[in-house]
Amino acid sequence: GAGVSQSPSNKVTEKGKDVELRCDPISGHTALYWYRQSLGQGLEFLIYFQGNSAPDKSGLPSDRFSAERTGGSVSTLTIQRTQQEDSAVYLCASSLQTRQPQHFGDGTRLSIL
Amino acid sequence: AQSVSQHNHHVILSEAASLELGCNYSYGGTVNLFWYVQYPGQHLQLLLKYFSGDPLVKGIKGFEAEFIKSKFSFNLRKPSVQWSDTAEYFCAVNAQRDDKIIFGKGTRLHILP
Numbered sequence: 759g760a761g762v763s764q765s766p767s768n769k770v771t772e773k774g775k776d777v778e779l780r781c782d783p784i785s786g787h788t789a790l791y792w793y794r795q796s797l798g799q800g801l802e803f804l805i806y807f808q809g810n811s812a813p814d815k816s817g818l819p820s821d822r823f824s825a826e827r828t829g830g831s832v833s834t835l836t837i838q839r840t841q842q843e844d845s846a847v848y849l850c851a852s853s854l855q856t857r858q859p860q861h862f863g864d865g866t867r868l869s870i871l
Numbered sequence: 872a873q874s875v876s877q878h879n880h881h882v883i884l885s886e887a888a889s890l891e892l893g894c895n896y897s898y899g900g901t902v903n904l905f906w907y908v909q910y911p912g913q914h915l916q917l918l919l920k921y922f923s924g925d926p927l928v929k930g931i932k933g934f935e936a937e938f939i940k941s942k943f944s945f946n947l948r949k950p951s952v953q954w955s956d957t958a959e960y961f962c963a964v965n966a967q968r969d970d971k972i973i974f975g976k977g978t979r980l981h982i983l984p
Contacts, residue, residue, distance in 0.1 A: 761914075791972070798880070800961060800976035801915075808970060816971075849915070856970035857903055862915040 760784065762863035764850050770869045773842060779835040779866045783852030790833050791860060792825055795847040804848075807833065808856050837868075845870045873898045875964050877975035884952055885983045892947040892978050894936075894962030904945040905963040905972070906936055915961065921945065932956070954984045 763782040771777055783790050792804040803817040807827040818824070822840075827833040837844055847867050851860035878893035896902065906918040919930025926938040936947045945962060962975040 789970070793974070798976065800877075801963075801974035803971055803973060806970060814971065851915075857965045857967065857972070859905065859917045859920055860915075860972065862907075864914045 762850055762852050762861050764848075764863035764866050766866055767864060768867045768869075770871065771840060772871050774839055776836065776838045777840055777868065779837075779848050779850075779868070781833045781835070781850030781852075781863060783831065783833070783850070784861055785831075787852035787854055787861070788830070789853045789856045789858070789860075790827055791851045791853075792833070792835050793849045793851065794819075795849055795865065801849065804835070806856065840868075840870045842870045844868060873964055873966050873969070873971070873973045875962055875973050875975035877960075877962055877978050879978045880976070881979045881981070883981045883983065886954055887951050890947070890949040890952045890956070890980070892960055892962075892980070894945045894947065894975060895943050896945070896962075896964040896973075897943065898964065898966045901967040903965040903967060903972075904936070904938060905965075906930065906934070906945075906947050907961045907963060907974075908958050909961070909977075910958045918947070918960070952980075952982050954982045956980060957982045 788809045791806040793801040807813045822838045825835045847865040849865045851862045853860045874897045876895045904921040907915045908918045909915045921928045961977045965972045
């Protein structure tokens with residue numbers, strides 16, 4: 759069956775540009791998480807969505823980062839005015855509910871020049 | 872706040888050696904515990920999980936982990952590793968009063984053939 763799908767798989771952009779990263783979760787999964795994976799830093803929690811509840815944005819590193827989830831399915835992570843320190847792999851995961859085992863996408867490798 | 876500590880950042884073993892990867896967490900209440908694995912070029916996938924019951928949990932590919940509540944630990948073990956176990960391993964914790972899952976920084980395991 760279809761897993762979690764992320765696009766693009768790679769994104770190279772210039773400093774100062776805005777980027778949008780997309781996540782298509784597994785159908786029927788109500789929980790969706792975004793993480794940032796940097797070398798030697800593990801997975802840094804960014805934000806999660808659970809059903810129609812307000813998202814937990816406590817992990818977003820700055821107000822340049824935002825995310826939305828439309829119709830309880832597809833999610834978009836937006837980074838405005840990108841900086842070089844934003845370079846990382848951005849991972850999306852979904853699960854049937856929160857606290858349940860997560861299914862991860864392949865990630866988007868973001869490189870800021 | 873919850874945190875997860877993985878003691879070893881990089882482990883190198885020969886095939887057939889025994890493996891133990893340490894994981895400690897800081898949260899005094901009830902927790903759900905996970906180990907995830909990321910093989911080279913692949914996405915993160917669940918290795919095993921503990922929610923309740925028998926503190927010795929068996930996962931895929933011969934891995935097991937033991938939850939020791941008094942030590943706030945959930946170490947991963949395998950009696951005899953194979954070259955194909957070369958991967959990065961992540962411990963993760965969810966406090967049952969919270970919906971976030973917090974990951975450790977990962978341990979890179981390299982098995983020499």
